Amino acid sequence: MMYLETPPKLIPTEIFSAVPAEFRRKVATEWADANRPGAPTDCFIEGPSFDASGNLYIVDIPFGRIFRIAPDKTWSLIAEYDGWPNGLKIDRTGRILIADYRYGLMELDAKAGKVTPLLRSRNSESFRGCNDLHIASNGDVYFTDQGQTGLHDPTGRVYRLRTNGQLDCLIDTGISPNGLVLDPHEAVLFVAMTRDNAVWRAPFMKDGSVSKVGRFCSLFGPSGPDGMTMDKAGRLFVAHASLGHVFVFAPNGECIARIKSCAGQSCTNVAIGGEKRDRLYITESVTGSVLVADISGLG
Numbered sequence: 001m002m003y004l005e006t007p008p009k010l011i012p013t014e015i016f017s018a019v020p021a022e023f024r025r026k027v028a029t030e031w032a033d034a035n036r037p038g039a040p041t042d043c044f045i046e047g048p049s050f051d052a053s054g055n056l057y058i059v060d061i062p063f064g065r066i067f068r069i070a071p072d073k074t075w076s077l078i079a080e081y082d083g084w085p086n087g088l089k090i091d092r093t094g095r096i097l098i099a100d101y102r103y104g105l106m107e108l109d110a111k112a113g114k115v116t117p118l119l120r121s122r123n124s125e126s127f128r129g130c131n132d133l134h135i136a137s138n139g140d141v142y143f144t145d146q147g148q149t150g151l152h153d154p155t156g157r158v159y160r161l162r163t164n165g166q167l168d169c170l171i172d173t174g175i176s177p178n179g180l181v182l183d184p185h186e187a188v189l190f191v192a193m194t195r196d197n198a199v200w201r202a203p204f205m206k207d208g209s210v211s212k213v214g215r216f217c218s219l220f221g222p223s224g225p226d227g228m229t230m231d232k233a234g235r236l237f238v239a240h241a242s243l244g245h246v247f248v249f250a251p252n253g254e255c256i257a258r259i260k261s262c263a264g265q266s267c268t269n270v271a272i273g274g275e276k277r278d279r280l281y282i283t284e285s286v287t288g289s290v291l292v293a294d295i296s297g298l299g
Contacts, residue, residue: 002217002255008248009257011293016281017073019043019060019288031062031084031101043288046227047088047098047132048271048281056273057096057110058283058290059085066098066108066115069290079113087132087179087227087269091139099130099143105161122167128157132179132227132269136186139163142170144177150195151175158191160208170210171202179227179269184234190216192225192238199225199238199249217253219243227269227283235298237280239267246270246282248298257298263289 024042032041045067047059056069057078066079066088083106087099096108098115104127105119121127128147135141141161149156156174161167171177176195183190189202189210201216216236219225223242230236234251237259244265248257261267264286271281278296283289 002253004254006256008255009297011257011259011295011297013259013262013282013291013293015263016290016292017069017075018290019045019067020075023060023065023067023075023077024288025063029062039286044285045283045288045290046086046268046285048227048269048283048290049088049090049096050271050273051090051096052094054273056271056281056290057088057090059088059098061086061101066110068110078110079108079115081115083115085115086130087143089133089135091135092137097133097135097141099133101129101131104130105133105141105143119161119167122159122169131177134180134182136182142180142182142189144174144180144191146174146177146194149174149176156193158189158202168208171200171213174200176224178225179239181228181230181236183230184232190228190230190236192228194224194226194241197221197224199228199236217247217249217255219247223266226267229270229272229280231272231277231295231298233299237270237272239270239282241266241268241285243267246280246293248295257295259293259295261291263287263291267291 084101098106131146133143145157156177158171175193178194179192198218202210202213221242226241236249244261246259263284266286268285282291
């Protein structure tokens with residue numbers, strides 16, 4: 001984690017809200033057995049995304065639940081199904097898409113409380129385990145197919161689903177591809193490779209393929225980078241799933257700030273919000289907390 005002259009600025013967090021007691025379930029699940037063996041898991045939240053009304057949507061992976069947190073911090077259970085929703089994004093039209101580890105890409109009808117399949121396979125082959133997604137300004141959907149890949153099995157995939165239905169595999173050598181985001185010009189795709197403990201930078205060519213993919217930044221720790229977002233200035237916000245921080249990287253890859261969790265160490269995903277878009281909301285999954293940080297000081 002590199003900086004040139006000035007050490008990263010430390011930005012504190014506070015708890016915005018947490019999963020209410022009535023929604024916490026102290027029961028064993030297949031997901032927790034595989035992903036958090038032996039650890040009590042009454043919820044595991046991820047995928048923060050705001051709608052046009054300022055409601056914050058999040059997923060609860062082991063119990064297949066989608067929650068909506070109103071601006072007054074009231075929690076509502078919007079949907080519950082038998083999947084493992086991992087990532088969630090809301091596009092400019094209000095369409096809500098989910099990257100589901102069990103079932104692929106899904107779509108949520110928030111009014112009806114129903115989750116339906118959008119894309120469950122590629123060439124009749126099921127996905128290994130979809131993790132997160134990003135929606136481009138033209139409606140194209142970028143998503144990661146992580147499964148259980150890692151340094152031992154560098155075969156994770158990154159896809160683009162075009163609005164015309166064409167599915168492109170952009171990367172098939174990923175080391176646990178996780179969160180992903182386009183730069184402000186939508187000319188470069190950044191992908192968190194969790195088990196590589198790095199973020200990869202993938203520039204687009206004229207034909208829409210990627211080339212000269214490289215490591216934009218490297219981190220450390222028992223887990224690695226998870227969900228990400230980027231502001232209009234091109235600063236990359238990277239949630240780290242084991243270091244209790246969100247790290248902020250300048251466009252040149254220099255670490256310019258670290259946002260420290262006031263709750264647990266498992267910062268899994270991030271979303272920019274607030275009326276002036278100067279607040280960063282962070283899911284801390286183990287404690288079931290949504291944290292918030294003031295990022296206005298970044299300039």
